[in-house]
Amino acid sequence: MIRGSLTDHKGRCIHYNSDVDIVSYRFPNDPHYYPCFQCYEAIHGHFPRNKYNISSEEHAVVCGACKQTIAINEYVQVNHCPHCHHQFNPGCHDHFHLYFNMN
Ligand SMILES: [Zn+2]
Numbered sequence: 001m002i003r004g005s006l007t008d009h010k011g012r013c014i015h016y017n018s019d020v021d022i023v024s025y026r027f028p029n030d031p032h033y034y035p036c037f038q039c040y041e042a043i044h045g046h047f048p049r050n051k052y053n054i055s056s057e058e059h060a061v062v063c064g065a066c067k068q069t070i071a072i073n074e075y076v077q078v079n080h081c082p083h084c085h086h087q088f089n090p091g092c093h094d095h096f097h098l099y100f101n102m103n
């Protein structure tokens with residue numbers, strides 16, 4: 001389900017693996033979730049090109065702690081999982097453009 005250079009079963013990878021790095025992302029026409037854009041690039045040879053809009057209700061985000069999916073438009077407004085309340089990395093906000101179309 002989650003593709004990448006994972007270091008545990010909660011969505012942490014060799015690039016991002018602090019306590020709060022537990023979110024993975026999905027893209028259109030691809031059933032897999034990726035823990036970060038570098039993991040995606042390692043597999044596909046480029047960063048994600050085909051992305052959901054940041055206002056989308058698509059459940060393209062998964063919490064690695066509880067494995068529940070989160071709608072994009074909800075995920076971008078919270079700093080913790082709405083299901084299990086595990087904290088997310090606030091630094092992810094600086095990278096939203098890599099995972100979602102911003103317009
Ligand atoms: Zn990674």
Ligand SMILES: [Zn+2]
Pocket residue numbers: 063064065066067068081082083084085086
């Ligand atoms: Zn959760």
